[in-house]
Amino acid sequence: MNNSNKKTAVQAAQLRQLFSASNRSLVTSTLLAVILAYLQREVIASSVVLAWLSLVGMVAFLRAILVKAYQGSPLDGDTATHVWLVRFRLGVLAVGVVWGAAGFLMFPPNDPPHQMFLIFMLAGLSAGGVVAFSADLISAITFSMTSLLPIVTRLFIAGDSLSLAMSMAGMLYLSFMVISLLHINRSITENIVLRLEAVAREEILRTNEERYRLLLKHSPVGIFHYDTNLVITYCNERFADILHNSVDGIVGSDMKKFKDQSILSAAKNALEGETVFYEGQYCPTSSDAGIWIDMICAPSRDGIGKIVGGIVIVRDISQRKQVEDELKASEAKFRLVIDISPIPMALTDEQLKIIFLNPAFVQTFGYSIEDIPTLADWYLKAYPDPDYRHWVEAACPLTQEQAEQGQSDLAPLEAAIRCKDNSIKTVLVSAATIYRNLTGVYLVILYDITERKQIEEKLNSIFNASVEGIITFGTSGIIVSANAAVETIFGYKPEELIGGNINKLMPSSPSSSSLHAAERVGQIQEIEGLHKNGFVVPLELSTAEFVIGTAHYFTYIVRDVSLRKYQEQQDKEHLNELAHVTRLGLMGEMASGIAHEVNQPLSAIASYTQASLNLIKTEDPDLVKLTETLYKTQQQALRAGRIIHRMREFVKSHAKHRSTVDINALIRNAVDLCIAELKQNNIRLTLDLENNLPKIFVDQIQIEQIIINLTRNSIDVLKDLPATQQRHIIIRSQLAQNNNIQVSVKDNGLGLDEEQQKKILMPFYTTKAEGMGMGLSISRSLIEAHEGTLYFNSKPKKGSTFYFTLPIR
Numbered sequence: 001m002n003n004s005n006k007k008t009a010v011q012a013a014q015l016r017q018l019f020s021a022s023n024r025s026l027v028t029s030t031l032l033a034v035i036l037a038y039l040q041r042e043v044i045a046s047s048v049v050l051a052w053l054s055l056v057g058m059v060a061f062l063r064a065i066l067v068k069a070y071q072g073s074p075l076d077g078d079t080a081t082h083v084w085l086v087r088f089r090l091g092v093l094a095v096g097v098v099w100g101a102a103g104f105l106m107f108p109p110n111d112p113p114h115q116m117f118l119i120f121m122l123a124g125l126s127a128g129g130v131v132a133f134s135a136d137l138i139s140a141i142t143f144s145m146t147s148l149l150p151i152v153t154r155l156f157i158a159g160d161s162l163s164l165a166m167s168m169a170g171m172l173y174l175s176f177m178v179i180s181l182l183h184i185n186r187s188i189t190e191n192i193v194l195r196l197e198a199v200a201r202e203e204i205l206r207t208n209e210e211r212y213r214l215l216l217k218h219s220p221v222g223i224f225h226y227d228t229n230l231v232i233t234y235c236n237e238r239f240a241d242i243l244h245n246s247v248d249g250i251v252g253s254d255m256k257k258f259k260d261q262s263i264l265s266a267a268k269n270a271l272e273g274e275t276v277f278y279e280g281q282y283c284p285t286s287s288d289a290g291i292w293i294d295m296i297c298a299p300s301r302d303g304i305g306k307i308v309g310g311i312v313i314v315r316d317i318s319q320r321k322q323v324e325d326e327l328k329a330s331e332a333k334f335r336l337v338i339d340i341s342p343i344p345m346a347l348t349d350e351q352l353k354i355i356f357l358n359p360a361f362v363q364t365f366g367y368s369i370e371d372i373p374t375l376a377d378w379y380l381k382a383y384p385d386p387d388y389r390h391w392v393e394a395a396c397p398l399t400q401e402q403a404e405q406g407q408s409d410l411a412p413l414e415a416a417i418r419c420k421d422n423s424i425k426t427v428l429v430s431a432a433t434i435y436r437n438l439t440g441v442y443l444v445i446l447y448d449i450t451e452r453k454q455i456e457e458k459l460n461s462i463f464n465a466s467v468e469g470i471i472t473f474g475t476s477g478i479i480v481s482a483n484a485a486v487e488t489i490f491g492y493k494p495e496e497l498i499g500g501n502i503n504k505l506m507p508s509s510p511s512s513s514s515l516h517a518a519e520r521v522g523q524i525q526e527i528e529g530l531h532k533n534g535f536v537v538p539l540e541l542s543t544a545e546f547v548i549g550t551a552h553y554f555t556y557i558v559r560d561v562s563l564r565k566y567q568e569q570q571d572k573e574h575l576n577e578l579a580h581v582t583r584l585g586l587m588g589e590m591a592s593g594i595a596h597e598v599n600q601p602l603s604a605i606a607s608y609t610q611a612s613l614n615l616i617k618t619e620d621p622d623l624v625k626l627t628e629t630l631y632k633t634q635q636q637a638l639r640a641g642r643i644i645h646r647m648r649e650f651v652k653s654h655a656k657h658r659s660t661v662d663i664n665a666l667i668r669n670a671v672d673l674c675i676a677e678l679k680q681n682n683i684r685l686t687l688d689l690e691n692n693l694p695k696i697f698v699d700q701i702q703i704e705q706i707i708i709n710l711t712r713n714s715i716d717v718l719k720d721l722p723a724t725q726q727r728h729i730i731i732r733s734q735l736a737q738n739n740n741i742q743v744s745v746k747d748n749g750l751g752l753d754e755e756q757q758k759k760i761l762m763p764f765y766t767t768k769a770e771g772m773g774m775g776l777s778i779s780r781s782l783i784e785a786h787e788g789t790l791y792f793n794s795k796p797k798k799g800s801t802f803y804f805t806l807p808i809r
Contacts, residue, residue: 008081009196010189010192010193010196011081011082011085012081013192013195013196014085014135014136014188014189014192015070015081015084015085015088017135017188017192018088018132018133018135018136018139019067019070019071019088021131021132022063022066022067022132023064023067024132025128025129025132025133026060026063026064026067028128029056029060029095029099029125030056030057030060032121032124032125033052033053033056033057033099034053035121036102036106036117036118036121037049037050037052037053037106039114039117040106040108040114040117040118042114043108043111043114044105044106044108048105048106049106051105052098052101052102052105052106055098055101056098056099059091059094059095059098060095062091062094063091063094063095066087066088066091070084070088085136088136088139089136089138089139089142092129092133092139092142092143093142093143093146095143095147096129096142096143096144096145096146096147097146099122099125099146099147100146100147100148100149100150100151101150102118102121102122102150102151103118103122103147103148103149103150103151103152103153103154104150104154106118107151107154109158112162118151119151119155119166119170122147122148122151123148123170123173125147126143126144126147126148126174126177127177129143129144129147130144130177130180130181130184134181134184134185134188135185135188135192136185137181137182137185140181140185141178141181144174144177144178144181145174148170148173148174148177149174151170152167152170152171152174153167155167155170216236217236217237219236219238220238221238221313221314221315222235222236222238222239222240222241222242222243222312222313222314222315222316223235223236223238223239223311223312223313223314224236224239224250224311224312224314225300225309225310225311225312226255226267226309226310226312227308227309228271228307228308228309229254230254230255230256230264230267230268230271231252231253231254231255232250232251232252232253232255233251233252233309234251235247235250235251239314242284242291242293242314242316243284243285243286243287244284244286244287244289245284245285245286249286255267258285259283259284259285260282260283260284260285262278262280262281262282263278263282263295263297266278266295266297267297267310267312269297270297270298270299270310270311270312271299271307271309271310272299273299273307274297274299275296275297275298275299276296276297276298277294277295277296278293278294278295278296278297279292279293279294279295279317280292280293281293291316291318292316292317292318292320292321293314293315293316293317294314294315294317295312295313295314295315296312296313297310297311297312298310298311298312299311334434335356338356338358338443339358339359340358340359341358341360342360343360343445343446343447343448344358344360344361344364344365344427344445344446344447344448345357345358345360345361345443345444345445345446346358346361346378346443346444346446347434347442347443347444348375348442348444349442350442352374352375352376353373353374353375354369354372354373354374354375354377354378355369356369357369357372361446364419364425364446364448365382365417365419365420365425365446366419366420366421367381367419367420371420379392379393381418381420382417382418383415383417383418384418388416392413392415395413396413396415396429396431412428412429412430412447413428413429413430414426414427414428414429414449415427415428415429417446425448425450426448426449426450426453427446427447427448427449427450428446428447428449429444429445429446430444430445430447431443431444431445432445463483466483466485467485468485468557468558468559469482469483469485469486469488469489469490469556469557469558469559469560470482470483470485470486470555470556470557470558471483471486471497471502471505471555471556471558472553472554472555472556473501473502473553473554473556474551474552474553474554475552475553475554477501477502477503478499478500478501478502479497479498479499479500479501479502480498480553481494481498482494482497482498486505486558488560489529489531489537489539489558489560490505490529490530490531490532490537491531491532491533492505492532502556504530505529505530506527506528506529506530506539506541506556507530523542523543524540524541524542525540525541525542526538526539526540526541526561527539527541529558537560537562538560538561538562538565539558539559539560539561540558540559540561541556541557541558542556542557543555543556543557544557605633605637608629608630608632608633609633611629612626612629612630612633615629658697658698658699659697659698659700660695660696660697660809661695661696661698661700662693662695663693663696663703663733663741663743663806664689664690664693664733666698666700666703666704666707667687667689667707667731667733667743668687669704670704670705670707670708670711671685671687671707671711671731673708674708674711674712674715677712677715678715678729681715681718681719681727682723682727683715683718683719683727683728683729684726684727684728684729685729685731686728686729686730686731687731688730688731688732688733689731689732689733690733690734690735693733693734693735693741694735694741694808695808695809696741696806696807696808696809697809698786698806699782699786702782702786703782703786703806705779705782706779706782706783706790706804707731707743707745709775709776709778709779710745710779710802710804711729711731711745713745713775713776713802714729714745714746714747714749714800715729717747717749717750717800718747718748718749720749720750721749721750726748727748728747728748729745729746729747730744730745730746730747731743731744731745731746732744732746736805739807739808740788740805740806740807740808741805741806741808742803742804742805743803743804743805743806744801744802744803745801745802746799746800746801747799747800747801748798748799749799749800750796750797750799751794751795751796751797751798751799751800752792752794752796752800753796756794757792757794760776760792761776761777761780761790761792762777776790776802779804783804783805783806786806786807787806787807788804788805788806788807789804789805790802790803790804791803791804
């Protein structure tokens with residue numbers, strides 16, 4: 001039984017114990033509640049007593065329904081057990097809460113006898129809960145806590161010395177109960193586990209006994225028992241089949257009276273304590289047909305070790321003998337197959353003497369059996385270089401000792417062989433045992449891969465000539481090959497990398513997990529590599545996966561994109577410079593309106609200052625009015641300062657800096673700089689901003705510049721409308737699809753015709769008489785740099801709406 005099943009079984013046993021005790025606890029709890037209500041009615045309002053007693057009755061009724069439902073519902077698996085346990089705990093919680101409420105509702109403030117009775121009832125009830133619910137620690141602790149903590153708290157609130165002492169005693173009692181619960185629950189759980197384990201062991205014993213019986217009955221080998229008098233006491237059906245007899249016809253037979261006595265000696269030796277193996281022909285008593293058998297006889301002992309008979313396992317090997325004869329007959333055919341094979345092959349015996357070379361061997365290497373009579377002679381001629389020969393012998397350790405142990409099977413080994421004409425051929429060498437138990441012959445196969453190796457060398461030339469780095473590694477991340485271009489990118493020579501981990505070059509790449517590498521097969525991604533000198537190299541990475549045999553490999557093809565990244569950075573800096581120039585232009589165009597906005601607070605400052613001077617010159621200055629006037633002067637000065645600060649922040653050149661901001665706050669800040677122009681041109685502005693939008697991670701100044709540019713474009717369009725026509729701009733923010741925030745600027749101007757719509761976002765195209773045509777183009781570039789989009793919708797004579805989206809970060 002695994003841990004999960006064991007836990008489920010324990011919980012099921014706990015549930016049975018809990019629900020079996022539930023009826024008694026329900027009756028007891030209800031009777032105690034009636035007694036408590038009856039006695040406390042004298043000191044507690046009748047409505048409170050009746051309400052509390054009704055709650056007790058309702059909870060008891062619901063728990064009774066729960067018990068009934070449990071008794072009629074089978075427990076099917078872990079989920080059902082857990083569900084019923086949760087339901088039981090909720091019932092216990094409800095009981096505890098109702099009885100805990102009595103600690104407040106049924107507590108008479110100034111009546112010690114009734115207080116003591118209430119405390120006595122709750123203490124007794126909680127003690128009973130320890131017994132009833134101790135099978136589940138959570139239920140027991142929950143009931144104890146919820147039933148006792150309120151009365152302990154109520155006594156503590158009472159504040160007098162006796163109440164405080166009883167409160168402390170209640171806490172100690174509660175602590176003692178919790179500790180006792182831990183011990184009781186542990187004992188109950190251990191008893192349940194022991195009981196379950198005993199049941200499981202009994203079941204295992206019954207299962208094993210049944211299996212043994214089935215094994216004997218259905219065993220593919222014959223099994224029989226005999227006593228010390230050589231009388232068969234038991235046999236299975238397979239043994240009866242082997243002897244062409246029935247079980248009833250064999251049991252009780254005396255082996256000494258069998259027609260064929262060839263196995264009698266082995267049976268007698270087993271009674272002497274030996275384990276005997278026998279193989280040979282046997283002629284059953286009930287049949288004239290002889291069969292081949294092998295058998296093992298072993299002594300059978302009783303509980304004290306005394307030999308009381310023997311056990312015999314018998315196999316009919318007649319078919320195997322026939323197969324062996326057929327194999328011997330087919331050996332000549334096998335030799336013929338080797339002889340005509342186009343693959344070089346050699347046969348050696350157990351002494352590693354070469355006993356046969358097929359024609360393909362002689363033709364490929366030029367050696368005859370007279371040239372290389374032993375494997376040692378072959379090594380000397382095929383591998384004349386001593387160091388290389390020693391390497392081959394170490395990699396292909398075919399020795400006479402191994403041959404005698406049948407350990408000559410070898411995985412393919414690639415080797416370079418010198419032929420008799422001094423030419424070199426590359427081969428894959430493998431060896432295998434051939435009918436060792438019959439002839440002691442071993443087959444050596446040498447597959448000529450010279451042409452394939454030449455092709456591989458050509459491919460390696462292409463591999464090393466590639467300008468892109470190519471790195472191959474296994475599922476463990478260990479590099480197995482790298483081309484020459486890797487040195488240009490990372491500074492490491494290929495031989496320095498082979499055997500190392502791919503994380504050495506790309507720490508940020510999840511290559512150590514073959515799962516992550518497999519997910520990126522066929523994809524191109526940008527990552528950072530680490531040069532030998534320690535600096536970071538920006539890379540473009542694509543991944544390929546392949547399998548050789550059972551081994552999986554991944555190939556990273558990497559390209560150094562440092563130059564491209566530098567150019568992208570230059571483009572971004574150029575865009576920032578263009579944005580700054582555009583902001584300067586915008587501020588120049590807005591100068592008159594902003595000057596008007598600054599003049600207003602300056603004029604107010606002058607007026608308030610003069611009023612202050614007049615107040616000071618009076619004989620009895622009104623200090624309250626003077627203070628009020630000076631405060632107004634300060635506010636107007638701050639207002640003028642804020643306008644100038646906003647202008648300065650907007651126009652100054654700044655490093656690209658992104659922060660998390662509220663898009664609605666950016667919209668309001670941008671609109672503040674356009675208020676003067678809106679008033680001058682009698683344009684009504686509506687802000688329809690969705691509340692509680694997620695924050696965005698942007699360059700605040702650049703986004704404000706975009707909003708101002710779109711707003712001023714709408715102002716320029718609307719100010720040309722007739723004075724009688726209403727002029728209206730709506731700026732809206734909202735949550736859009738694909739985790740984006742959308743901002744739109746809508747006007748009711750003349751809109752754009754079809755030709756204007758095609759060109760409006762192009763650089764240097766403008767519909768203004770004095771415009772440069774760069775505002776919208778730069779705005780779109782800034783939005784795209786923030787991974788957003790800028791687009792529009794326009795209808796002639798009905799107005800235009802420009803939208804831009806920004807991703808949520």
